[in-house]
Amino acid sequence: MPSVSPSIVPEAAADASTDPELNPWESAAHRFDEAAEILQLEDGMRKVLRQPAMELTVHIPVVLDDGRIEVFTGYRVQHSIARGPAKGGIRFARDVSLDEVRALAAWMTWKCAVVNIPFGGGKGGIICEPELLSESELERITRRYTAEIGEFIGPERDVPAPDVNTNEQTMAWIMDTYSMHQRHTVTAVVTGKPLELGGSLGRPEATGRGCMIVTKEALKRFGLSPENTRVAIQGFGNVGGKAARLMSRAGFKIVAIAEYDGAVYNRHGLDIAKLAEHRHETGSIRQFSEAEDIDKAEILSIDCDVLIPAAHENVITSGNAGQIKAKILCEGANGPTTFQADSILAEKKIFVIPDILANAGGVTVSYFEWVQDRQGYFWNEKLVNERLEEIMVSSFESVTGYAEKHSVNNRTAAYILALDRVALAIRRRGLYA
Ligand code: GLU
Numbered sequence: 001m002p003s004v005s006p007s008i009v010p011e012a013a014a015d016a017s018t019d020p021e022l023n024p025w026e027s028a029a030h031r032f033d034e035a036a037e038i039l040q041l042e043d044g045m046r047k048v049l050r051q052p053a054m055e056l057t058v059h060i061p062v063v064l065d066d067g068r069i070e071v072f073t074g075y076r077v078q079h080s081i082a083r084g085p086a087k088g089g090i091r092f093a094r095d096v097s098l099d100e101v102r103a104l105a106a107w108m109t110w111k112c113a114v115v116n117i118p119f120g121g122g123k124g125g126i127i128c129e130p131e132l133l134s135e136s137e138l139e140r141i142t143r144r145y146t147a148e149i150g151e152f153i154g155p156e157r158d159v160p161a162p163d164v165n166t167n168e169q170t171m172a173w174i175m176d177t178y179s180m181h182q183r184h185t186v187t188a189v190v191t192g193k194p195l196e197l198g199g200s201l202g203r204p205e206a207t208g209r210g211c212m213i214v215t216k217e218a219l220k221r222f223g224l225s226p227e228n229t230r231v232a233i234q235g236f237g238n239v240g241g242k243a244a245r246l247m248s249r250a251g252f253k254i255v256a257i258a259e260y261d262g263a264v265y266n267r268h269g270l271d272i273a274k275l276a277e278h279r280h281e282t283g284s285i286r287q288f289s290e291a292e293d294i295d296k297a298e299i300l301s302i303d304c305d306v307l308i309p310a311a312h313e314n315v316i317t318s319g320n321a322g323q324i325k326a327k328i329l330c331e332g333a334n335g336p337t338t339f340q341a342d343s344i345l346a347e348k349k350i351f352v353i354p355d356i357l358a359n360a361g362g363v364t365v366s367y368f369e370w371v372q373d374r375q376g377y378f379w380n381e382k383l384v385n386e387r388l389e390e391i392m393v394s395s396f397e398s399v400t401g402y403a404e405k406h407s408v409n410n411r412t413a414a415y416i417l418a419l420d421r422v423a424l425a426i427r428r429r430g431l432y433a
Helices: 024-039 043-050 099-112 137-152 168-182 205-221 239-248 272-283 294-303 339-347 362-375 382-405 410-429
Strands: 052-062 067-080 086-093 122-128 158-162 230-232 253-259 261-264 292-294 306-309 329-331 352-355
Touching: 024 043, 024 099, 024 410, 043 410, 052 086, 052 099, 052 137, 067 099, 067 137, 067 158, 086 099, 086 137, 086 168, 099 122, 099 382, 099 410, 122 137, 122 158, 137 272, 158 168, 158 362, 205 230, 205 239, 205 253, 205 306, 205 329, 205 352, 205 362, 205 382, 230 239, 230 294, 230 352, 239 253, 239 272, 253 294, 261 272, 261 294, 261 329, 292 294, 294 306, 382 410
Parallel strands: 086 122, 086 158, 230 253, 230 306, 306 329, 329 352
Antiparallel strands: 052 067, 067 122, 253 261, 261 292
C-alpha cells in the first residue's frame, strides 16, 4: 500500500478497550442487564433494547486549509426510536469510538424516558482534535458529516444537539446544510442552536440548571440548605461552568473546580464570576489569586458535600470511588461512573443522582426548543425555566420513588423506570413484520 503523508487525523480508538471497566458500552450493558433482570423483562424485549437500532459509520473527506485532503471518521447511532425521534448530541474528540457512541446513544434513550419526553435516543461523534483545526476546517467537517448522515436525520427522525467540543455554531452549520438539501429552512432538525436561528432561551444553562434543581431536591433529604453546602465540580464548560455559576448565585459554596489542566480550591468558596474572568484572561483556571492550586485528581477526594463530575466518562472507577467524601454525587457528565464503582458508592451510602436524571435538563430544554421551532411560537425564559423545574422535580420524585418501591439504588431505579416506559411503548406498537 502506498504511504500517505503524516496526518492530523487521530488513529481510531480501539473499540474493545483493553480495560473492560473503561469501555462505556460494557457499563451501559451491565446496567441494562441488571435493570432488565429486576423488571423481569421478557427475553425478546431484552434483545430488542440491548442493541442499537441503527449504526452508521461515515468516512468524511475534507480539504484542509493548506489544500491537503484528509479523511475523518464519524458515527451516528440511533439506539431507539420507539418513543419518538432519536435525540442526542454530536461530539468532536480524538477518543470517540463506536462503542462510546453506542453507549451514549443508549443513555439518551433512557434519559429521555426518565424525564418522559417523546424522544428515543441517538448520539454522534467525529474522531478529530478540534483544537488542531481552524474554524473553517471545523465548518467543512461539520457540513460534510451532515450531508453524509442527511437522510437519517430530521425533525421526525433524529435530532442532533451539542455535546463535547460542539456548540451552537456547530448546530447552525448543521441546520443550514440540512436546510440547503431540503430547499427550505428546517430549524427543528437540531437543538442547541443560536437564538436567532430558532434556539431556545435557557438552553445554554439548561444542563447546569437541571443539576442544581436535582441537587436541591437531594439536599432536603440531608437537612442541608445551599448556604451550608460545599460543592466540588469537575469541569468548567457547558455543564460544570454553568452549574457553578447558577449554584454560587443560589448561595452554594463552590469550594473547588477542576479542569483538564489543573484545579483550584478555596474552602470559603470561590468567586465564580471572577474565576471565569481569570480563565478568560489567562486561558486557565490555575493561579487564580483567590484560591490555591491543587492537583486536578484531588477533586474527587476533596472534603465537600456535593461532588459534580461534569466533564467526561469513566472518571469514578473501582480504583478511586473509595476516596470520595461527598454525601451527594450529582452526575453532570454522561457515564462518569463505571459499573464497577457503583457498589463502592452504595457501600459508602453516597446518594447518587445518576447521569440519566442529573444531566437531563439539557435534553429537556432541547425538547422545548424542538416544540417551539415546530410551532413557530417562542417562550420567554421564565416559562422555559419553570417547565424545566417542574420536569426535573417530578422526575427526581419518580426515580427516588422507584428506588424505594424496588429497594434499589437511584441509578438502578432510573434504569427500571426508563426501561419500563420504553418497553411499554414497544409492546403497544407491536412488532412490524
Ligand atoms: N448532549 C446532551 C446530552 O448528552 C444534550 C442532548 C440533546 O439535547 O439532545 O444530554
